[in-house]
Amino acid sequence: MTADHITLPAPAKLNLFLHITGRRADGYHTLQTAFQFINRADTLHCRVRHDGELTLTPALADVASDDNLIMRAARALKAATGSSLGATIHIDKHLPMGGGLGGGSSDAASTLLALNTLWETQLSLEALAAIGLRLGADVPVFVHGHAAWAEGIGEQLTAITLDEPWFVVLTPKAHVATAEAFRHPLLTRHSEAIKLRDLNAGVTRNDFELVVRTLAPAVDEALQWLSQWGDAKMTGTGACVFLACSNQGLAADILAASPVSGFICRGHNRSPAHVALDQWLRMHRI
Ligand SMILES: C[C@@](CO)(OP(=O)(O)O)[C@H](O)COP(=O)(O)OP(=O)(O)OC[C@H]1O[C@@H](n2ccc(N)nc2=O)[C@H](O)[C@@H]1O
Numbered sequence: 509m510t511a512d513h514i515t516l517p518a519p520a521k522l523n524l525f526l527h528i529t530g531r532r533a534d535g536y537h538t539l540q541t542a543f544q545f546i547n548r549a550d551t552l553h554c555r556v557r558h559d560g561e562l563t564l565t566p567a568l569a570d571v572a573s574d575d576n577l578i579m580r581a582a583r584a585l586k587a588a589t590g591s592s593l594g595a596t597i598h599i600d601k602h603l604p605m606g607g608g609l610g611g612g613s614s615d616a617a618s619t620l621l622a623l624n625t626l627w628e629t630q631l632s633l634e635a636l637a638a639i640g641l642r643l644g645a646d647v648p649v650f651v652h653g654h655a656a657w658a659e660g661i662g663e664q665l666t667a668i669t670l671d672e673p674w675f676v677v678l679t680p681k682a683h684v685a686t687a688e689a690f691r692h693p694l695l696t697r698h699s700e701a702i703k704l705r706d707l708n709a710g711v712t713r714n715d716f717e718l719v720v721r722t723l724a725p726a727v728d729e730a731l732q733w734l735s736q737w738g739d740a741k742m743t744g745t746g747a748c749v750f751l752a753c754s755n756q757g758l759a760a761d762i763l764a765a766s767p768v769s770g771f772i773c774r775g776h777n778r779s780p781a782h783v784a785l786d787q788w789l790r791m792h793r794i
């Protein structure tokens with residue numbers, strides 16, 4: 509059975525820690541981080557078009573359609589493969605933008621996975637990740653779809669298996685642009701490199717916290733409040749902050765008491781996008 513459309517989630521990620529270890533000659537920073545996916549996602553719908561056109565609805569506030577990472581991913585895949593096909597794409601946006609949850613990068617990765625399948629262009633995950641890296645440093649981990657230890661500028665990935673706890677994620681109303689956080693004079697750029705085995709040794713932090721707490725008081729307040737319950741951290745360059753909890757009930761109780769809005773979710777080592785893609789392939793292609 510064939511099908512000309514597919515729906516995939518584009519899940520968020522958390523950076524369980526984030527250390528900046530240096531700066532390259534081209535200005536990009538080298539870092540160490542651990543990525544885990546969560547079951548909170550945008551939803552991407554793609555349908556094949558035979559006229560070669562690419563369309564995307566709805567428009568996102570403050571992002572021109574041509575700059576939307578979904579359109580950029582679709583165009584990049586078309587250029588890389590020479591496919592004559594197009595797509596009608598619809599995105600149900602649920603993830604806050606610029607929150608450090610990687611929604612834009614995940615939308616791009618799910619677009620690459622969806623169109624590579626519908627167009628039957630058969631690029632490997634490595635090839636899709638290389639296309640994705642040109643769109644953003646966070647895209648490859650979503651393409652590969654496994655929780656990962658990351659080095660380099662975030663593109664050198666080692667798959668890891670982590671506990672899959674419940675999390676409380678708070679979404680303070682603040683927007684910190686990634687490039688602005690990276691160029692800030694207060695950013696520590698020389699954290700000592702750690703080993704994977706130190707991940708749970710209590711020695712990790714997010715080096716962006718100092719900068720972002722200074723730029724965005726709402727993030728500072730959210731971190732202060734959540735820290736009373738445990739080792740709260742910010743994800744990426746913020747603004748979202750999170751805390752791992754021993755069970756769902758505790759996560760729900762903390763969220764209910766929080767003065768800042770947010771959600772609870774579960775950590776996933778395998779990306780929900782890959783789970784959905786495998787299901788689709790089993791139904792339609794095998
Ligand atoms: C910090 C992280 C951690 O996961 O996440 P976010 O908070 O953005 O989600 C990422 O490394 C962000 O990746 P991503 O959001 O894809 O950033 P990009 O679009 O590649 O880069 C935006 C800008 O940030 C700076 N940048 C980015 C990555 C890096 N390793 N060094 C940098 O200096 C560069 O100035 C670049 O032009």
Ligand SMILES: Nc1ncnc2c1ncn2[C@@H]1O[C@H](COP(=O)(O)OP(=O)(O)O)[C@@H](O)[C@H]1O
Pocket residue numbers: 568570571575576577578604605606607608609610611612613614615616686744745746747
């Ligand atoms: N499909 C998209 N979804 C979200 N943001 C997008 C998208 N396409 C482009 N962007 C741009 O990318 C920026 C970063 O988005 P996002 O990935 O949500 O945040 P972060 O990098 O902080 O995790 C947004 O502020 C927006 O300008």
